[in-house]
Amino acid sequence: MDKIRISKVDDVNIIRRGITLQGTLHLTPHHLIFSHIPASPTEDASGIPQKIRPKELWITYPMIASCTYRPAPTASHQQPSIRLRCRDFVFVAFHFLDERPARDAYETIRSLTCKLGRIEKLYAFSYRPQSPEKHVNGWDVYDPVKEWQRMGVTEEAPGAGWRISHINTDYQYSPTYPALLPVPATISDNVLNYAGKYRSRVRIPVLTYLHPINNCTITRSSQPLVGVRGNRSIQDEKLVAAIFASSKPRILSTQSSQTEFDSSPEPSQVEAGNASLENSMTDTEALEDEVLWRASAGSGSSEHRTYGAQQHNLIVDARPTVNAYAMQAVGLGSENMDHYPFAAKAYLGIDNIHVMRDSLNKVMDALKDSDLTPLPPNREQLARSGWLKHITSMLEGAALIARQIALQHSHVLIHCSDGWDRTSQLSSLSQLCLDPYYRTLEGFIVLVEKDWLSFGHMFRHRSGFLNSEKWFVIENERLGGVGSAGSGSGLNPSGGGNAFENALLSAKGFFNKDNASRDSLAESDGEMTPFDVSPSSRKRNATAKEGAQGDREVTKVKETSPVFHQFLDATYQLLYQYPTRFEFNERFLRRLLYHLYSCQYGTFLYNNEKDRVEAKVKERTRSVWDYFLARKAQFINENYDPLIDDREKGHERLLLPRVNEVRWWNEVFGRTDAEMNGPTFNSVRSSPGVLTGVETSETSLGAGVPDIGAPSMRSSNRVASLGSGLSGLTLSGKGRGPRGSRSPGPPRPEMEVEMQ
Template identity: 60%
Template sequence: MERTRVARVDHVILARRGEQVDGSLHLTPHHLIFSHVPPASNEDRATGTPVRPKELWFTYPIISLCTLRPAPAASRQLSSIRLRCRDFTFVCFYFTDEIKARTVFDSIKQWTCKSGRLEKLYAFSYQPPPPERELNGWDLYDPRKEWDRQGLNAPNSRWRLSEINVDYSFSPTYPALIPVPCSISDNTINYAGRYRSRARIPALTYLHPVNNCTITRSSQPLVGVRGNRSIQDEKLLAAIFSTSRSERPLGNFAQAQTNLDREASDSSTDTEPQIIEADDVNPEEIEDDMLTSAQGDSEEQKKLIYGAQQNNLIVDARPTVNAFAMQAVGLGSENMDNYKFASKAYLGIDNIHVMRDSLNKVIDALKETDVTPLGPNREQLNRSGWLKHITGILDGAGLIARQVGLTHSHVLIHCSDGWDRTSQLSALSQICLDPYFRTLEGFMVLVEKDWLSFGHMFRHRSGHLSSEKWFQVENERIGGGDNNRGGFEASGAGKAIENAFLSAKGFFGRDNTSRDSLPESDGELQNFDGEPTAKKPSPIPRSIVAEKEITKVKETSPVFHQFLDATYQLLHQYPTRFEFNERFLRRLLYHLYSCQFGTFLFNSEKERKDLNARERTRSVWDYFLARREQFTNPQYDPLVDDHQRGKERLIFPLLNETRWWSEAFGRSDAEMNGPLPSGLPVPSKDEIPKPSRTPVPAGVETAQKTGTPPVTPSKVSDAATAGIAAVTSGISQLSVLKSQPKDRRGDSREEQMEVELN
């Protein structure tokens, strides 16, 4: 292991919120520690009590930006290092010796960026204190126990736990146990998985105990410009939407299922069609069976079937135009002509790149507070759009909760890959529906289930392994750019690909600022209409790739932070309905980035198992359960009574009461939520777009209420065809452009590019 270049520097001045204090800076393998001895109080002097030093600790992964500003030549100014942390702590260290300042900067960069592997993070060497040592938070979530609690194994249950993914070979990002309808065989699931991105099929995440209606989640379908469809996917979703009917299980649909399974077992899985084009089959018979199952046989029978008036809903979290634009790269959204047993609603929630940009604008409004006592720039906060995004997420969760809890309907949620916005909406709607998830342990179970088990990319989104791009030498950056910058994003090849994708979605609106048509996850361009395109050979030897990992800055995003912020909004609006308090949410946000525990280090359940996280690291829940009294809400009222106002089972977001979570940003409520100074613009309700409250009828696709005209399927097909031509043209230039020298003029292009080819 490399040793730090300096272990301690004395006479360092810490500046924070306009105040300065002299102390010592200590650098350890996992922490940066500033210690100082405060002045003795009169009581201490009178009693002769020695003054204890105070310490400020920073874990290296929590550093989001570190800037060195050397003292100008022939100047009396001090050299400084400014830290911007992910928990919104901003500090500045002043050094009398520039050489020591550079040495400290290099040491921080070394400890932060040179780990290269998860196993070198603090969680793998952390030794818990005795209260935590007696607990095992890894045992808190048992999927079988949670599904039993929800009634999955109740008498006459229509659900079962499929073990098709027990070895994670079916879908590496999904849990080992996948709840599916009893009427659907694993063989059908296998084929249905080939129609969903990364085989993330519609899977149960919540079963309502009162009406047996469900929340299921998935990734986007592989529709493409040819309008591909999958009978197996349609059957799976129809079966899910039929599970709450008690009078008659699945009728003719069950027989159609048996026939299809028999046909599939008689043929080779290698030659069986994976994705079926609409013109290749005549699905009327099977479709009629599905509709009979999902809607009932006759008007007379409808009156006798519980839930016959259901308005089952497919929720696409993306803006409408972005969902259609994804067809240019073989993805897209469901064609409701093939899912006539449901309606669709587009929520218009922007993707990870827009959310990252929004948070950066919030940081810009706060970043000078390390050297000045001034509060945040309220005008910049207002322009960041952060509260607009939080409001949109809450509105979508409220829509889902109403569909399930009030209209007794089923809801399927997805975005693109189904692990960012999908997790936000799924978890928040369950908080609204189920009082159990508003308890301390219930909330932990919810995070384990909907975020950890269903494969949110914590390692990528949180940037745990850091990036050298977050370390800057200020005067060098001002003088001509960082020599470490450049790479593919700044090259002509990157520009060609970006322009190709922008051309592909140009039809859908020039004012569209979201970039969903660009891959959100691993940055690899794939042709989902056929076989995945081969990865570009890595210039780094495979053995080194296995040992070293880096953070892709364009994959970082405050997705889980937004979920905690939205939960705070509900807690503030319903202070007696939550067992935990605001401090619990704030500490959870801190430990998302601290890397002290193994809970949030991985992208999937499979990764945690492969690296033996349970045996080698501690669970973050140990920390909270060992200090339960610190995180308990004294106002909590556990009584649930739907006949008494204020104690109902369901809660719904109050969108007009969305506010800044001031303590999460390290500021006072007056600084963040006080009245705006005169002259600053106040956003009107019309400026905050809301998701449509009216689901789209079956077979009709409409644009959201943002002034965008409806997009007809014929126009989509023409635009997507033109888009594919543009993409193909851009890719054809790769071989020429990649051979040219890389542009080293800086990485301004990085802020516009969201595609990386490895």
């Protein structure tokens, strides 16, 4: 291995939480291993000394979030050191006796971390499991056909008005979508072909969850290509209408409405609706709009209303309103509700990947000295990070969606920009609230496979498995100068000022604060696309950049973001609030986050189903679920009561997050509960709400629910007001009758490292 300058260094001191130990540092092709002998031998029950076994700290290279090398100052007695900050929030410092082995160790770590060049060189492709993993096959846990059958959708006999389309079997229709797409049975593949031209990356609205009690659905998509000209697609409108009519009672169905969904559009209509859209594809996500549908026997009729006849369907756009409107300038945007009169839309105001990366960066700042000192983190810094506010926003959105499905018996379509970050968070969290199956160990695995892996969350881009040289810093060197080995992206090229402070600031590359990212946005969820650069120019620039780099893959720092981490954190909140409703325990979530970055398994290494198939991941690597299924007893919640949700009535299956009880997941940050959630902990109860607007075909943004945008109203009140306000909206079938009055309703009650 030419990348390994040195494989073993003796007499190295490690400092962790202010405790210093002496041992040996081993640098292997895939792990950094520090081993030391305990100071005193242990004794068994009879008092006989036991054989002393070395203790080991294993760190896989992709786990490194930043690495700072500090040479020994000239004519001083200080030792050279390497400080590591890891993505599982392990903070350690290594101190060496001599400069040469310290420098060689740093260069070796840097080379093995960020000079691999290709995903196939990661540990997963050489890992060979031992018992008990050897006899487990986690790749077989998720079968999409079986999961759709569990919900009542089958290929042979479409159930509940749904069928499985094979239009994407070869991944040519939508490369980032799964091969099998559940769509309304009344919609043909021909309609899908035209509708796909109106959604970013051809990520059309498709089914992800069918409620077994009322046949209401969660569907997901990307944003529409509305643009400044107000483009529309008759086929997209027809698809969304068919989704929202899929659970309509038969007694209210008419031959005319059935014919409307079956009919194909005229070619002239298609060309007019999509002519300006073909070259408008960019990478941002679409918002999910809250949709309102009132299916009634007739306007003003006094006829008895059947179950499900009055629905308040919702399109949920996860983005802030201003972001969604700004996207129209680059050919994107959000649904014009004049063309979706059967629906209402809500903007949730959840920030983009750049804001989330910056938030976690601030959390890291509050914990950054965890190697040198045992002192607790700075509580004010933690509060200023906004991390809990973001987790609360996600849970509020999930609660809104779950209420619409379970209590309002309505349908919900979710989207953000491209529909693979915030959409995955909201979709999976709302299903956790709705379906007890997903709260079992097997069900949670199926949920992650379905809503994250199959629906194309960009794990490779968001997680930065190949690391970046920007995260490696040498202090006291001109980081931007020629010949500075291991140079990163220093914030102070002149090298002036406090070198130690500058180096720490430079090491923040993984959690970059720049919201106006101008990295290649072809794979980004950040909405701040530069308006002065056309999509065709961006494509040419990206192609030229890729050609210059050859086959070497690199991490785009500004596309990294803790999206999946946030989902696990929000799941932890539900588990903490409902400790008897989940079969798995907190440790399961923590170890899953660890193995997201360990790159020991092939599950999370690629961005979508197509990439995994082409890379033959199932044949060449092991599934991460092997690890958990082989050790299932370690991850079972001893408080789990499976009988609580074993009821026939739907409302007894539902759980809703108590957003005023959101807390720090202290275990994942390697801290005690008292350190992060102690008596002086500032909760997020006074944080401003995230809901930024409600829109229907009859009312403009923000006019639907009184005081919905008032800064003083708590976010939980605002989301509850939306839920109650939607039930007051009325929309007639074809025409638009007067809208009923609405008023806001009352708020609803509502460090561990292991050898692998």
